[in-house]
Amino acid sequence: MAVNCYPACPEPEITLGMPPHSDFGSLTILLQSSQGLQIMDSNKNWISVPYIEGALIVQLGDQVEVMSNGIYKSVIHRVTVNKDYKRLSFASLHSLPLHKRISPAPELVGNNAPAYGEFSFNDFLDYISSNDCVQQRFIDTLKKSNS
Numbered sequence: 001m002a003v004n005c006y007p008a009c010p011e012p013e014i015t016l017g018m019p020p021h022s023d024f025g026s027l028t029i030l031l032q033s034s035q036g037l038q039i040m041d042s043n044k045n046w047i048s049v050p051y052i053e054g055a056l057i058v059q060l061g062d063q064v065e066v067m068s069n070g071i072y073k074s075v076i077h078r079v080t081v082n083k084d085y086k087r088l089s090f091a092s093l094h095s096l097p098l099h100k101r102i103s104p105a106p107e108l109v110g111n112n113a114p115a116y117g118e119f120s121f122n123d124f125l126d127y128i129s130s131n132d133c134v135q136q137r138f139i140d141t142l143k144k145s146n147s
C-alpha cells in the first residue's frame, strides 16, 4: 500500500505531483481524495479521471501487459497538483511474488514470437536504480522489435 500526499502548490502549471509512469505490478486499486489523476489515451492525450467520492479506480500494470502479450496495456498515468488544497491518494499495489519470472502466456502468443522478454522484480529494481524512468519505461526495454 502506498499513501501519496501532494501539498498545495503555488505554481501548479509548471510542475507535476507524480511524473508519467505505469505501475510495475499487475493491478493497482486507487482511492483519491480529489481530482488530480490523469491517464494517457491511445492518441497520447492526457485525460483527467473524474473525482467520484468513495470510488475505487482500478488500473492494469506492466505484469498484465507482458503476461497478455500486449493484448491488455498497462495504464500510463501522472498526477497534477493544485494551488488551493492538499491531495491524498491511497494505492493498493498488487504484484506477483518478487522472485517470479514473468513472460507472455504461451496460449496468447500462438504461432507468433512473444512480443516481450521475460523479467522479474529484481530486473525492474536494477532498472529503476540506474535509469531515468521518465525517459523510458521499464516495460519498453522488454518489447521485442516484432511488437
Ligand SMILES: O=C(O)CCC(=O)C(=O)O
Pocket: 002, 004, 018, 023, 030, 032, 036, 037, 077, 079, 088, 089, 091
Ligand atoms: O496519486 C495518484 O492518484 C496516483 C498515484 C500513483 O500513480 C502511484 O502511487 O503509483
Ligand SMILES: [Fe+2]
Pocket: 021, 022, 023, 077
Ligand atoms: Fe502509479
